[in-house]
Amino acid sequence: MEELLGIRESYGEALAQIGAENKDVVVLDADLSGSTKTSLFAKKFPDRFFNMGVAEQDLMTTAAGFAAAGKIPFASTFAIFATGKAFEQVRQSIAYTKLNVRVVSTHSGITVGEDGGSHQAIEDIALMRSLPNMTVMVPADGIEMKKMIRHMLDFKGPVYIRGARNKYPKLFDDDYKFEVGKAVTIREGKDATVIACGYMVSQSLKACDILKEKGYDVGLVNMSTIKPIDTGAIIHAAKVTKAIVTADEHNVIGGLGSAVAEVLGESSPCLMKRVGIKDIFGKSGSAGELVKRYNLTPGDVSDAVMQVIRKRDGQ
Amino acid sequence: MGNDIKELEDIARQLRIDIITMLNKAKSGHTGGSLSAIDILTCLYFKEMNIDPADPDKPDRDKFVLSKGHAAPALYATLARAGYFDKAELATLRKYGSILQGHPDMNLVPGVEMSTGSLGQGLSAANGMALAAKLDGAPTRVYVIMGDGEQQEGQIWEAAMTAHHYKIDNLCAFVDNNGLQIDGEVEKIMGIEPLADKWRAFGWHVISINGNDIAQILEALDEADRTKHRPTVIIAKTVKGKGFSFCAGKVKYHGVPPSDQELEEALKEIGGSATPHQI
Numbered sequence: 001m002e003e004l005l006g007i008r009e010s011y012g013e014a015l016a017q018i019g020a021e022n023k024d025v026v027v028l029d030a031d032l033s034g035s036t037k038t039s040l041f042a043k044k045f046p047d048r049f050f051n052m053g054v055a056e057q058d059l060m061t062t063a064a065g066f067a068a069a070g071k072i073p074f075a076s077t078f079a080i081f082a083t084g085k086a087f088e089q090v091r092q093s094i095a096y097t098k099l100n101v102r103v104v105s106t107h108s109g110i111t112v113g114e115d116g117g118s119h120q121a122i123e124d125i126a127l128m129r130s131l132p133n134m135t136v137m138v139p140a141d142g143i144e145m146k147k148m149i150r151h152m153l154d155f156k157g158p159v160y161i162r163g164a165r166n167k168y169p170k171l172f173d174d175d176y177k178f179e180v181g182k183a184v185t186i187r188e189g190k191d192a193t194v195i196a197c198g199y200m201v202s203q204s205l206k207a208c209d210i211l212k213e214k215g216y217d218v219g220l221v222n223m224s225t226i227k228p229i230d231t232g233a234i235i236h237a238a239k240v241t242k243a244i245v246t247a248d249e250h251n252v253i254g255g256l257g258s259a260v261a262e263v264l265g266e267s268s269p270c271l272m273k274r275v276g277i278k279d280i281f282g283k284s285g286s287a288g289e290l291v292k293r294y295n296l297t298p299g300d301v302s303d304a305v306m307q308v309i310r311k312r313d314g315q
Numbered sequence: 316m317g318n319d320i321k322e323l324e325d326i327a328r329q330l331r332i333d334i335i336t337m338l339n340k341a342k343s344g345h346t347g348g349s350l351s352a353i354d355i356l357t358c359l360y361f362k363e364m365n366i367d368p369a370d371p372d373k374p375d376r377d378k379f380v381l382s383k384g385h386a387a388p389a390l391y392a393t394l395a396r397a398g399y400f401d402k403a404e405l406a407t408l409r410k411y412g413s414i415l416q417g418h419p420d421m422n423l424v425p426g427v428e429m430s431t432g433s434l435g436q437g438l439s440a441a442n443g444m445a446l447a448a449k450l451d452g453a454p455t456r457v458y459v460i461m462g463d464g465e466q467q468e469g470q471i472w473e474a475a476m477t478a479h480h481y482k483i484d485n486l487c488a489f490v491d492n493n494g495l496q497i498d499g500e501v502e503k504i505m506g507i508e509p510l511a512d513k514w515r516a517f518g519w520h521v522i523s524i525n526g527n528d529i530a531q532i533l534e535a536l537d538e539a540d541r542t543k544h545r546p547t548v549i550i551a552k553t554v555k556g557k558g559f560s561f562c563a564g565k566v567k568y569h570g571v572p573p574s575d576q577e578l579e580e581a582l583k584e585i586g587g588s589a590t591p592h593q594i
Binding site: 048050057061063067073093 | 378422428431440448450470476477480481
């Protein structure tokens with residue numbers, strides 16, 4: 001049985017830890033602290049926690065005001081509200097100003113599940129990575145989320161971290177080295193390379209195992225920083241395997257797949273395929289059911305890899 | 316700073332000249348709303364606020380946010396005169412490479428505390444600054460000028476709730492109530508009245524004044540300083556384009572600069588002069 005770690009629980013725990021170490025850390029939420037787990041910080045540091053009510057635009061610009069005054073604000077709500085409803089506030093007051101606001105969402109992608117398409121952000125990476133000055137990151141497990149949050153104490157500039165509702169399989173140990181902008185090779189392979197982020201990293205790891213049984217040696221890269229993207233890692237993978245598959249729980253338009261395609265197209269063209277949500281909105285259902293319905297299973301990733309390999313080899 | 320009312324009126328008069336001169340030179344920009352708000356800015360920067368233009372980042376300083384960012388020329392003229400940057404910069408307004416962008420950029424202009432331009436956001440940012448000061452136990456007070464058309468933005472009322480909920484009494488907001496917005500009269504476009512009642516209902520201490528009267532502005536600021544446990548809003552009735560007959564009370568000059576001829580006549584009217592090289 002694989003060990004699972006909560007992405008949002010890891011976020012809340014990390015906040016409570018860094019809050020104890022640095023009194024400039026303030027946390028703002030928009031009536032979802034129980035869901036985003038910023039409540040774990042709020043319990044320990046009620047004076048530095050600001051519930052803004054159901055008002056995401058005010059949430060983001062108030063956080064910018066805190067940052068302008070030298071604080072390190074973390075602003076949290078569901079991904080769709082953080083990046084969608086408050087997009088222009090994030091643009092004007094956070095990205096344009098280069099302020100040290102950390103926008104950390106939860107409930108991204110279709111694994112939100114039962115709440116349905118209205119609440120499943122499938123476009124947040126696209127929105128955030130199109131903003132100048134914005135760093136965009138997606139943790140692949142709870143350990144990586146904790147490392148990212150700790151990094152945010154000293155990091156300069158605006159950041160979007162895409163969290164999730166669900167628990168993810170544990171991939172890393174406590175000595176995992178996280179660096180902003182640095183892809184991590186999880187598995188080397190010579191036949192093809194999967195570049196994934198978030199939940200799709202563990203799904204893709206299982207895909208690599210399926211492929212191994214079929215006799216294919218497929219590599220896996222955790223691209224946890226979507227912007228600035230690690231172009232070196234992408235070009236290296238393209239040169240070694242000449243067959244790339246991307247996987248993210250996001251619309252295939254504008255997400256990790258697009259970011260990788262941009263690098264490949266400009267620097268090292270090779271065959272590729274994007275596994276992701278095929279430009280359609282989500283629906284209600286259990287996360288597990290939706291992962292199957294929206295073709296985000298390990299089998300879907302391995303099928304995509306086989307397609308690219310066959311195409312490359314002219315079969 | 317012990318400037319008396321007469322001195323502040325003289326400063327405001329000079330700033331009005333700077334505003335129309337720089338707008339004429341820029342050939343675009345917002346004349347009306349810069350001129351309606353300049354008396355308030357004069358009182359804040361030359362009397363009320365604890366600031367040091369030689370040390371723009373002075374700890375515990377008071378802060379100002381121009382929520383109606385399109386009145387940037389008024390803020391730039393004020394900051395230049397206060398000594399934050401060389402007055403010669405005013406001639407570069409809206410030109411490529413200038414620190415003086417069409418709307419204020421905190422990363423380019425010394426003394427600008429928050430980048431603004433998209434209406435509705437300044438009050439939220441000011442709330443964040445004021446709350447941060449409270450956390451630090453700092454004496455900082457935060458001032459904001461909003462537009463009256465800007466009252467139509469939903470975020471203003473989100474921020475109004477926040478300031479009341481968190482008892483942000485180190486915050487004082489102005490509404491530059493000149494009655495006009497770009498498409499016409501505020502009450503005809505999307506009525507905001509009864510505005511004082513709205514702010515009162517949101518839990519704010521409300522003061523209504525003539526916002527082009529230095530003595531009334533100073534008195535209201537004193538009252539705001541004394542008001543504890545809740546934020547203060549000063550609803551400042553003003554004349555858009557105040558100071559010059561070519562633009563006073565005229566909708567057209569929301570976003571139109573004075574022509575060469577209008578500038579010349581305006582300078583004669585106010586008994587001032589400014590050649591481009593002087594600003």
